[in-house]
Amino acid sequence: xAEKETQKVQSEKVGLGSEIGQLLKNNxxxxxxxxxxxxxxxxxxxxxxxxxxxxxNITNLINQAGYVAVLAIGMTIILILVQIDLSVGFVAGFCGxxxxxxxxxxGMSEWLAIPIVMLLGLAIGAYQGAIxxxxxxxxxxxxxxxxFIFRGLLSLSLQKTGTIIIPxxxxxxxxxxxxxxxxxxxxxxxxxxxxxxxxxxxxxxQIKTRVNxxxxxxxxxxxxxxxxxxxxxxAIIMTIIGLLASYNGIPWTAVIVGVILMIYSYILNKTKxxxxxxxxxxxxxxxxxxxxxxxxxxxxxxxSMGLLAAVAGILFTSRLQSATPTAGTAFEMxxxxxxxxxxxxxxxxxxxxxxxxxxTLVIMSLTNGMNLMNVDISYQYVVKGIIFIIxxxxxxxxxxxx
Numbered sequence: 001x002a003e004k005e006t007q008k009v010q011s012e013k014v015g016l017g018s019e020i021g022q023l024l025k026n027n028x029x030x031x032x033x034x035x036x037x038x039x040x041x042x043x044x045x046x047x048x049x050x051x052x053x054x055x056x057n058i059t060n061l062i063n064q065a066g067y068v069a070v071l072a073i074g075m076t077i078i079l080i081l082v083q084i085d086l087s088v089g090f091v092a093g094f095c096g097x098x099x100x101x102x103x104x105x106x107g108m109s110e111w112l113a114i115p116i117v118m119l120l121g122l123a124i125g126a127y128q129g130a131i132x133x134x135x136x137x138x139x140x141x142x143x144x145x146x147x148f149i150f151r152g153l154l155s156l157s158l159q160k161t162g163t164i165i166i167p168x169x170x171x172x173x174x175x176x177x178x179x180x181x182x183x184x185x186x187x188x189x190x191x192x193x194x195x196x197x198x199x200x201x202x203x204x205x206q207i208k209t210r211v212n213x214x215x216x217x218x219x220x221x222x223x224x225x226x227x228x229x230x231x232x233x234x235a236i237i238m239t240i241i242g243l244l245a246s247y248n249g250i251p252w253t254a255v256i257v258g259v260i261l262m263i264y265s266y267i268l269n270k271t272k273x274x275x276x277x278x279x280x281x282x283x284x285x286x287x288x289x290x291x292x293x294x295x296x297x298x299x300x301x302x303x304s305m306g307l308l309a310a311v312a313g314i315l316f317t318s319r320l321q322s323a324t325p326t327a328g329t330a331f332e333m334x335x336x337x338x339x340x341x342x343x344x345x346x347x348x349x350x351x352x353x354x355x356x357x358x359x360t361l362v363i364m365s366l367t368n369g370m371n372l373m374n375v376d377i378s379y380q381y382v383v384k385g386i387i388f389i390i391x392x393x394x395x396x397x398x399x400x401x402x
Contacts, residue, residue: 001031011185012034012258027309031362033342033343033355033358033359033391034299036341036362036363037358037365037367039368040121040366041053041369043369044369044373045054045366046185047221047369047373048372048373052091052372053243055244055246055247056246056247057241057368057372058240059178059244059247059251060368061104061361061364061365061368062174062253062254062368063175063251063253063319064255064368065138065360065361065364066175066251066254066257066312066315066319067092067175067262067312067313067315067316068255068331068334068360068364069257069318069338069356070257070308070311070312070315071088071092071309071312071331071338072088072305072334072339072342072352072356073264073303073308073336073339073356074088074308074309075088075332075336075356076264076339076342076344076351076352076353076356076371077264077277077301077304077305077337078139078301078302079282079336079339079340079344079348079352080281080344080348080349080350081137081277081297081301082193082277082281082284082299082347082348082349083301084139084143084336085128085143085146085302085305086140086143086144086146086147087128087143087144087145087146087147087149087309087332087333088143088297088305088309088312088331089147089304089328089330089332089333090150090151090153090154090328090330090331091121091146091150091306091307091309091313091328091329092153092310092313092328093150093263093313093314093316093326093327093328093331094150094154094157094307094328095117095121095124095310095313095314096117096249096313096314096316096327096328097154097157097158097164097310097317097323097327098116098117098157098331099117099171099314099317099323100166100317101157101164102116102117103166103168104164104165104166104167109168110168110171111242112345113171113202114314116173118307118310118311121306121309121310121311121313121365122303122306122307122310123301123306124146124150124310125304125305125306125307126299126303126306127305127306128142128143128146128289128298128302129301129306130299130364132302133295133296133299133302134295134299135346136226141301147332150328154294154325154328158323158324158325160269161327162325163322163323163324164322164335166321166322166323169264169271170326171254171317171318172316173318174193174252174253174314175253175315175316175318175319176250176318176319176321177204177252178244178248178250178251178252179249179250179252179255180249181193181249186246187246188244188245188247189245190249190250191241191249191250192242192245193243194250194394195238195241195242195245197384198237200239200242202230202233202234203230203234206230210226225270228378236256236331239382244254247333253315256315257357257385260311260354261354261357262274265317265352265353265354268352268353268360273297273300276292277297277301278349278350279296279349280292280294280349281309281348281349282348282349282350282352297397299357312331313327316328334360334364336381336390337359337363337384337388338356338360339351339356339359340359340388340391340392340395341358341363342356342357342359342390343355343356343357344356345395346392348370362387363384363387365386366383366384367380367384372385
């Protein structure tokens with residue numbers, strides 16, 4: 001009897017190990033970015049003698065990554081459609097400068113200036129989208145021209161004043177402040193509550209998805225693997241929440257990025273527009289023959305990108321508490337790299353905004369960790385370039401293998 005029980009346990013262990021191995025093999029592209037992020041964080045934590053994974057630095061990392069994450073979400077849709085937007089960096093810088101001018105020179109409230117700047121970004125996106133869809137000018141050429149134009153407009157807008165220091169506390173709190181607590185104490189109680197709610201939501205949504213798949217006889221992982229995954233994700237969430245709760249709580253940047261992420265994740269996964277975006281990215285001609293208005297979908301993507309560039313400019317300007325003539329430099333590169341590292345296919349038609357956020361964290365963790373180690377900026381660019389090409393090469397090879 002005991003021998004049979006032992007054989008059963010060994011069989012389950014072999015089966016479980018085999019399933020994990022097969023799961024990793026079949027989803028290696030999706031899991032690799034998570035593995036890379038964990039390895040990067042552990043490495044920098046060791047090199048900085050525990051300085052990387054502190055509550056203060058995690059808060060700084062979130063605030064530093066905010067504007068890149070917002071840009072990368074918009075860029076993901078652009079890249080899925082096999083388009084490109086090279087202007088987003090200086091569009092963000094220009095919009096941030098306009099926000100600073102409205103608040104300092106015209107005495108406008110930040111809560112009025114922010115919507116105006118967002119409308120400006122939307123108009124810029126519509127202008128570039130119209131050139132691409134109506135005039136037929138390739139997106140690369142249109143947005144490269146836009147890069148020059150908005151770099152010039154940024155310089156012109158700050159030509160007389162130079163760097164503008166922003167005194168508005170509400171505006172500056174967007175990328176430097178945290179959500180208020182409901183009680184006074186050493187631990188941020190509201191952050192803990194939000195963490196518990198987030199874990200409950202993840203568990204509920206994953207169980208619902210699993211039940212729906214089983215209902216329609218789709219293949220799902222075994223119950224032990226499913227439970228193990230939920231425990232792992234919940235542990236990660238609560239670890240981060242615990243760190244933030246021991247400091248100042250959840251940064252407003254995380255709230256803003258989280259809301260944008262949920263909106264765009266819903267659009268891509270739950271709406272006809274999302275299906276059209278993936279369809280056009282996969283085969284634009286087939287999508288058009290199926291009755292999809294390709295031009296309208298592309299126009300949406302560029303309008304969306306302009307709007308998010310304005311939000312990114314607001315977050316970056318808020319982070320610095322000032323508008324500078326150099327704002328926006330190489331922002332587009334970080335956004336594009338984040339999207340590709342997050343799994344967007346170079347051929348289009350494939351990508352998730354949730355994975356793009358992981359790609360952003362990979363890029364910004366590299367920057368943050370190397371800054372803590374006082375690595376020269378020149379070497380930082382070299383390292384990020386190497387990581388970028390490895391990620392894209394791995395993506396191409398893994399998709400060919402399938």
